[in-house]
Amino acid sequence: MKRAALWTAIACLGVAGYAARAQELRQGEVRAYLSAIDGSRQAYGVYFPRANPPGDRGYPLVMHAHGYGWWVGADFSEWQRQWADDHGWVLVNVNGRGPNFYDGIGEDDVLRVLEDVAKVVAVDRSRVYMTGGSMGGTGAYRVGVRRPDIFPGVAPVDGWTDFREFHWHWYARKDMPDAIEEFRRPLLEAASPLYTAGTARWGDVTLIVDGRDDIVLPEQGIRLDEALNSARDREQEAYRHELVYHVDRGHGAGYDLPRIYERFLSISSPKRPPSVTVEATLLRYGKVHWAAIDRFDLQGAVGRLDAHVAESAVHAFAHNVTAFTLTLPDTSLASLPEVQVLVDGALCHAGPPTEVSLELREGPAGAAWQVVRGEAPPLRKRRGLEGPIGEAFLAPFVVAWGTVGSAASVRQGQVEAEDFAAEWNAFNVHYEAVRAVPEDKLSPDDHRTRNLILFGTLDSSAVLRRIAAACELPVRVLDDGVLVRDPANGDRLYRGAKYGAYWVYPNPLSGFRTLVVGCRGRFAVKPDGSLRRGLGYDLERLQWAWGDYVVFNTDLDDLPYVENVNNKPPVITYEAAYFVEAGFHDQDWQPERAVELNRVRARRPEGSRLIRIETLEVAPATSERPAGVEA
Structure with a gap:
């Protein structure tokens, strides 16, 4: 008192x-x-x-x-x-x-x-x-x-x-x-x-x-x-x-x-500030001062939004951005009765200085910026709900394991959940704060307000079954395999208990307002396979080590142990060597195969330049120049 x-x-x-x-x-x-x-x-x-x-x-x-x-x-x-x-x-x-x-x-x-x-x-x-x-x-x-x-x-x-x-x-x-x-x-x-x-x-x-x-x-x-x-x-x-x-x-x-x-x-x-620039590859970092990026054109590439005040108007220019918000009450125009918003030179809004959201939409005359009213669709990536897996640990979360299915499968989920909680506490807390619980002990408030970190499969978890019944999960994990749904390129089934997976998706049981992370399996972190770790392995990398999902093979006979360059034992395992598939869902949380499990160079060769090409155009051949050569 x-x-x-x-x-x-x-x-x-x-x-x-x-x-x-x-x-x-x-x-x-x-x-x-x-x-x-x-x-x-x-x-x-x-x-x-x-x-x-x-x-x-x-x-x-x-x-x-x-x-x-x-x-x-x-x-x-x-x-x-x-x-x-x-x-x-x-x-x-x-x-x-x-x-x-x-x-x-x-x-x-x-x-x-x-x-x-x-x-x-x-x-x-x-x-x-x-x-x-x-x-x-x-x-x-x-x-x-x-x-x-x-x-x-x-x-x-x-x-x-x-x-x-x-x-x-x-x-x-x-x-x-x-x-x-x-x-x-x-x-x-x-x-x-x-x-x-x-x-x-x-x-x-x-x-x-x-x-x-x-x-x-x-x-x-x-x-x-x-x-x-x-x-x-x-x-x-x-x-x-x-x-x-x-x-x-x-x-x-x-x-x-x-x-x-x-x-x-x-x-x-x-x-x-009279002007704002926002550059980001994730929506999480796409808001500063009075401007915010809400959607990218090409996911994974840098989006840029420039906005500046001129007289009674705000002029905005967007690159690799298809939706953004301007909070006009936080600008110097807040006291004016009417403010104009122009995007790429075109007038898109005229009215009181309120919060204005705009989106690039296709119409009969082509794409045009339009004012957006009302809430966005529930299954759309947005701040706090965009992934990757690491984002689930930036809001209140609870760790649980599945409680149905075979005793062996339930026990595996329990061990992995309890080990993850211990790893989280050791790295991020230094005392016992997070405790794993069986899924049947989750409260209604847990389901409504917390991100759910669930260790188990559709065979061992009643909660995962309810989630799968409420929406079409892009990644479905069973005791004996992993199915990755891909309507555009064909589904991929990794058959066998040796395959594990981690994935993140909006939780339909909370009205898609929170995230669920599904976890199954652990990989070897010693050459002889005597020690296995999972999502909690070296939590320093949690924000950049995992995409929206990853499928991995735990069998060392299939994918042998690979060491990394780290000189800080015990973090000496290159766990991505076990991955057979990893990537992201698109901005509407649908399967996307645009990113495959291949590699890019960390350093460019001497005398060369690495560039990201979004569109490659080849000039036709003429009598003056061969095909592909511009004048």
């Missing part, structure tokens, strides 16, 4: 009273919030300054992201505490769920920590910053490029910007080090700030690169700097950034907090 009364009193305080209340709190303390995703308590360190906020918006806040591993602490240096007191800054040490590179649930941790601090003191949302080295630098790059509306200033030190290179450096198969499965390419690019640098239009990125770094190669920061330079050449007022290059320093040696803090002093985000 005393604690509840304290928080009630805090809620009633104005900004002027925050300094006084900060004296009541411990300085440099470890706090924790309750995660809605897995029910765990996640800790972070925070220092509240002994000063009033420097402005009426509240306190600026800087997050510090640690390097590889798990670390929680509030041991800010005396110099840091003095700076915070002198300038009225809140300092935060964020854990990011340990070695997740601040992606997936690691990124969620960063955002949840920010909101938790904002419950205690007023935070100036225009002055939130992040810095870190190595893995922490990767996290700072990610939030700075993906969410400049939340983190307008970042200062990464020796972080990764291209996860295709990261894959080559740590996870490639030893016998084919330059190969990446095509289904992983878009996921690795989605994990890479380099390929969506355009989103950082109103961010400020200080790229700190150490020239003798042999862990994160210097080209990681240099290539992102080049991408930001190219963007700034097109728009001089945007894409603020600075490359700080230390020629003779090794990994992490260039971390200079005084210089970083000084730069943060001059950075703040515009309240209503």
